[in-house]
Amino acid sequence: MTYSPSTPPAEAATDDHVLATWLAEEAGRRLLAVREEGLEGRALKDAGDAAAHELLMGLLAEHRPQDAVLSEEGKDDRVRLSSERVWIVDPLDGTREFSEPPRDDWAVHVALWERSAGDGGELTAGAVAQPVLGETFNTGRPPVVPPSTAPKPRIAVSRSRPPEFVHGLAAELGAELVPMGSAGVKVLSVARDVTDAYVHAGGQYEWDSAAPVAVARAAGLFTSRIDGTPLRYNQDEVYLPDLIVCRPELAEQIVAWVTSHDVG
Template sequence: MTSTNDHDLAIWLAEQAGAELLEVRRAGLEGKALKDAGDAASQAVLARLLAEYRPEDAVLSEEAADDSARRSARRVWIIDPLDGTREFSEPPRDDWAVHVALWEDGDLVAGAVAQPALGETFSTARPATVPPRTDGPMRIAVSRSRPPAFVDALAAKTGAQLVPMGSAGVKVMSVVRDLADVYVHAGGQYEWDSAAPVVVARAAGLFTSRADGSALEYNRDSPWLPDLLVCRPEFADEVAAFVRDHGDDS
């Protein structure tokens, strides 16, 4: 890695971890053993490289103990070494990801979401261009296992089509990739689930907020950040208003 640019570093980190995860997947493990090996291997890669290339920065990771010193740090890398562990453990599924984001002085400033099995990385270094929307029903990306209950009511009211898929990052990237128009979640998440997808989505011109339309905040005392809305800007008011009225049905 020769570039000192945070955007380029985020891509490289996510892709290095992704390459390691593909190697783990080829090792013949199954089930929980594969999940655990993937989590550990990707965390090891990211921890080692961040310590080497950004030794002064703090890190918040799903797979490491939370260091409270990050709350007073100016720069914090928020990482999810393996988003979609279940999908990772079910080859040849490709709907899992690696998240790498940088929070600096109060907001997210750079990030990358790698989908290694898809051979794609989405980043703030090279923001995606979301094409103009074509005619048809609103497409809502939802969890294939834990969709919030109010989403069915939202789909019924708007005539939307529900598009089930795996990890949180993959669902956000589905909006970036124009495979969906909206991702709304209210079933519980942490900062590492959404930080990298959110900063990448913002760079692509998409709307991002809490599910009710309020502002997202990162590097807080608790990393619990249970809900999320990422969508084309034209759907933001309608979906957020629906969540405010019906969000208790989550």
């Protein structure tokens, strides 16, 4: 599959939701093209990370030149701490899954944080593309979360490093565990009625959750730190190790169990 950039929708010039969606989709198309280059293992991972990062940095410089950018694959430019608008991107979330074709549980994250949006700033736009599925979830047209179709709650967990505490939480909720890759895929699985909750502790950064959390909030899902406090972005320290994303009706029970068991 070859790649050539598309022309952004006219609305992207003034609508950050549209731009975020287009950026995520363009990076996804670029990554699908990289997957067709015959690379394997570490070479495929590195090529994907670099190609998506370079594309997003170039497109943001072209279409939002006054904004700062925080990318997993770039140097942390501290100018973002005094900027009014900061794009927080993970060019390839789920690099391991990306390097294992035909797996589809990897994603592209694009989020916008704005200082003027509230006390301490807030996420105001975001998009998560799942390129293999041909789907992009965004804040401009948030996903409509359907009623749960499962007979018991389902909790998304890492397929390679599920936290030990999640087994106790599952027992408390009478839930089953659903392993999958990318953090973004796990968050959006709640919106898609693939799972009902994603509870994580043990190491993430702002770019891992910013775009998925923006979309989850727009869809009406509950989001917080593991202790129930708000998730904050564009902080001096970009380490943001834990989060809860779940259906609102499960939030109180999950937070109560987690805080009473000293998880984190």
